[in-house]
Amino acid sequence: MRILGINCMNHDAAMAVVDIQGGGDILWAAHAERYSKVKNDHYLNWAIVNEAMTYGPFDKVVYYEKPLLKKTRQLYAGQYDAAFSYTEMPQRHCAMFGIKIDDFVLHHDSHAAAGFFTSPFDEAVVLTVDAIGEWDTVSISTAVGNKIERKETIKYPHSLGILYSAFTQRCGLKPAEEEYILMGMSAYGEPKYKDDIYEDFVQQNPFKLKQNLHRGLGDWHPEADIMDIAASIQDVTVECLANLWHKASQYTNNRPKNLVYAGGVALNCAANSQLANMGLFDNIWIIPNPGDAGSSIGCIAAAEKQHLQWNHPFLGHNIEGEYPVDAIIKELETNKMCGVANGRAEFGPRALGNRSLLADPRGPEVKDLVNGIKRRQKFRPFAPAILEEDVHEYFTLPKAVKNTPYMQFTAPCTHGKAFPAIIHYDNTSRVQTVSKSDNPGFYELLKTWKAKTGCPMLLNTSLNIKGQPIVNDVADGKAFEQKYGVKVL
Numbered sequence: 477m478r479i480l481g482i483n484c485m486n487h488d489a490a491m492a493v494v495d496i497q498g499g500g501d502i503l504w505a506a507h508a509e510r511y512s513k514v515k516n517d518h519y520l521n522w523a524i525v526n527e528a529m530t531y532g533p534f535d536k537v538v539y540y541e542k543p544l545l546k547k548t549r550q551l552y553a554g555q556y557d558a559a560f561s562y563t564e565m566p567q568r569h570c571a572m573f574g575i576k577i578d579d580f581v582l583h584h585d586s587h588a589a590a591g592f593f594t595s596p597f598d599e600a601v602v603l604t605v606d607a608i609g610e611w612d613t614v615s616i617s618t619a620v621g622n623k624i625e626r627k628e629t630i631k632y633p634h635s636l637g638i639l640y641s642a643f644t645q646r647c648g649l650k651p652a653e654e655e656y657i658l659m660g661m662s663a664y665g666e667p668k669y670k671d672d673i674y675e676d677f678v679q680q681n682p683f684k685l686k687q688n689l690h691r692g693l694g695d696w697h698p699e700a701d702i703m704d705i706a707a708s709i710q711d712v713t714v715e716c717l718a719n720l721w722h723k724a725s726q727y728t729n730n731r732p733k734n735l736v737y738a739g740g741v742a743l744n745c746a747a748n749s750q751l752a753n754m755g756l757f758d759n760i761w762i763i764p765n766p767g768d769a770g771s772s773i774g775c776i777a778a779a780e781k782q783h784l785q786w787n788h789p790f791l792g793h794n795i796e797g798e799y800p801v802d803a804i805i806k807e808l809e810t811n812k813m814c815g816v817a818n819g820r821a822e823f824g825p826r827a828l829g830n831r832s833l834l835a836d837p838r839g840p841e842v843k844d845l846v847n848g849i850k851r852r853q854k855f856r857p858f859a860p861a862i863l864e865e866d867v868h869e870y871f872t873l874p875k876a877v878k879n880t881p882y883m884q885f886t887a888p889c890t891h892g893k894a895f896p897a898i899i900h901y902d903n904t905s906r907v908q909t910v911s912k913s914d915n916p917g918f919y920e921l922l923k924t925w926k927a928k929t930g931c932p933m934l935l936n937t938s939l940n941i942k943g944q945p946i947v948n949d950v951a952d953g954k955a956f957e958q959k960y961g962v963k964v965l
Contacts, residue, residue, distance in 0.1 A: 480528060481776040482577070483540040483586075483768050484508070485566050487516045487652050490769035490823075491524055492791075493531040494776045500593075500784035503531050505791040505823040507769055510948035516653055517945075525573045527793065537575055538779045539566055540771035541583035545610040549632055553690060581775040583609025584739075585624070587766070590774025591738035592619040594786035595761040599732050603724045605717065606739035606767070607637030607652065614683070616724050619736065622781045627727060633688040636716050637741050639677065642689040643709040647702040651692070659746050660856045662710035663901045665703030672697065673712045683716055714747045718754065725756040733758040738774075740767040742884075743825065745906050749885045752874035764789040764824035764882035788914050789882065790830055792821030793948050799917025800965045801924055804834065807963050808925070808934075812836045813846065815939050815964035817953035819917065821946070826883045827938035828908060829861065829918030831946050833962070835897065835935040842897040842935065849960050851942045859883050860898040861936040863922050864909040870932060871907050879909040897935050908936060939964070 481492040489508035495501045504527070509515055511523035543566055550559035558564055567577055581589075587604040602617040602624060613635035616628040641651040644658045677686055677693070697705065724735060735757040742748065742762050752760055763770055763786075777784055799818050807814035813835040822828045833849070835842050837860060846858060862870060864879050871887040873880065880887070886904040889895065898905050912919045926932050939947040939956060947953050953964040 477535045478503070478532065479776045479780070480532070480534040480537045480575070481540065481772040481774075482520070482537065482566070482570065482575070483772040483775070484520050485518060485543075485564060485569060486768055487518060488767060488769040489517055489519055490772040491520070491528045492772040492776065493528060493534075494773065494784060496776075496780055496782060500777075500782050502773060502784055502786070502791055504528065505773055506793060506821065507823070507945070509945040510792065510821065513945055515943055515945055519569065520573060522573065525575070536578045536779075537570075538579045538581060538775045539577045540581060540586040540768070540775040542580045542610055543567075545582075549608075549611050553632070553688070579779050581778045582612070583771070584612040584615040584629075585778045586771035586774035587738040588615065588617050588619070588624050588736070588774070589778035590770045591736040591761065591763050591766065592624055593777035593783045594763050594773070595734075595736050597732070597734045597736065597759070597761065600734035600736045600761070601724045601727045602736040602738065603720060604739040605636055605720065605741040607641055608632050608635055613637060614720060616720070616727065618727050622783070624778075628723065630683060633690060634684045636683065636713065637739070638689050639685060640709060640713055640741070642693045643705065645692045646694075646696055647705055656743065657853070657856065658706050659710060659744055660900070661703055661706035662746070663707075663904075665701065665705070665707030667708040667711040668704045669697060669700060669708040670711050673708055678712060678716065680716065680719060683719065710746065713741075713744065714750050717741070717747055717751055721751050721754065721756055728757070735760045737762045738766045742766040745884050746886050746904075749874045749887065749904075752876050752885060755875050757876050760876050762882070762884045764822070764826070764828075764884070767825070770824070789823050789828060790820040790915065791823040794820045795950055795953075799921065801917065801921045803965050804921055805925055805928060807965065808834065808836055811963070812839065812842055813849070813962055815947075815953065815956060815962050817939060817947050817950070817964050821948055824882065826859075827936065827946060828882065829910065829915050829921075829936065831939045831948070833937050833939045834861075836931065837895040837897040837933055837935040838931055840896045846897070846935065846937065849962060850937065850940070858898050858935045858937050859906040859908055860895065860933040861908040861910055861918070861922060862933040863919065863926070864911040866926075866932045867907060867909045871905065873907070879911070880907050881909050881911065881914055883908045895933065898933070
């Protein structure tokens with residue numbers, strides 16, 4: 477029994493295929509933007525649909541939220557154009573591609589299921605935090621076996637995700653898209669406005685917003701340095717999340733202290749590290765695609781109430797061929813930089829070795845070189861990829877974090893001066909640990925690179941340009957190489 481899962485009509489549309497009778501094997505999962513070439517594309521397109529159909533026929537099609545319930549919230553919020561729009565109905569959009577939706581799952585149930593049913597746990601507390609589902613913005617559930625039971629919920633307009641997005645917009649960035657840049661900016665500022673944020677916008681215990689920030693907060697504190705605003709909202713976010721983690725931990729009494737953390741807010745890796753260091757949980761699982769795109773998998777798991785076979789995040793479009801270890805090393809030694817487009821694409825926002833721009837992290841000029849190619853702000857750091865067995869020699873991982881294969885946590889670097897290209901202003905790095913089981917080709921590359929150079933890591937960033945989707949297929953790789961003069965292997 478093969479099931480097609482769909483997320484669309486919101487940011488970062490995606491599709492997934494799961495073989496339920498095959499024990500929950502995830503056959504394929506991909507982002508629509510990689511096929512349309514439109515960053516954070518809301519809609520499906522024929523290219524992704526056609527690739528999905530190669531895994532069919534499907535016995536069922538599941539959608540990641542309940543559109544009619546969402547429209548009641550849109551009415552409440554005064555979003556009348558969206559609420560009364562027939563064209564913005566997923567049933568109509570999918571019908572354009574000959575797809576009939578059979579089942580609809582609550583948004584937060586999709587997030588929770590994507591997290592728990594891909595986790596290594598038989599029992600866990602599930603915390604979901606995002607901007608908004610239909611009405612839900614935070615949910616806490618207990619999960620045992622094949623059952624997820626909702627315990628607590630926070631509803632719109634009280635949303636930590638919307639709060640962070642509003643401050644993203646205040647700092648001149650794109651809300652619901654560039655929150656990761658705001659997170660990076662926070663290291664350069666001082667939290668001078670934290671008390672003002674609480675006074676104007678946030679009530680703690682229980683968490684509430686003092687006003688609806690769905691349309692932003694305008695020119696709040698126009699005199700302020702945006703780096704200080706970024707630092708302030710990051711601190712407030714961490715404190716609010718800490719309270720939610722404490723609430724979630726109360727449901728671990730006499731149970732294993734396992735946390736499944738889901739929703740778009742779980743992509744804040746700086747916050748994740750601070751929260752993990754609180755020591756509330758012994759084990760933490762965050763699927764590499766905890767946002768809405770990952771719900772294309774989650775809605776299937778939620779509908780079927782079944783654990784899925786999670787082996788790795790390499791679930792997208794496949795580029796045939798052996799991982800070109802020797803050719804990559806030769807290019808790195810010659811030009812300090814090399815693009816890789818090989819194997820199946822990563823399902824998630826971060827390149828993990830198969831659609832990566834790699835560079836030697838030892839030279840101080842390398843960061844500027846790569847930033848010049850990617851057209852990124854100079855203050856933003858890059859992530860290091862390092863062998864799983866070497867990570868503890870060079871980085872201090874947070875409590876409850878044994879490895880970080882999906883770049884979900886930051887960690888202080890104990891040899892920061894030796895690797896200036898991957899160190900942030902606060903001497904932390906967003907680390908990727910690489911194991912042989914996760915990605916044999918990338919593992920062999922790092923192992924060979926270390927043996928030849930003595931350097932235990934490589935700078936790893938996504939093979940794309942700011943504002944554009946990650947390279948997906950061979951044609952994309954060739955176009956990148958021709959336009960930017962970086963060899964793509």
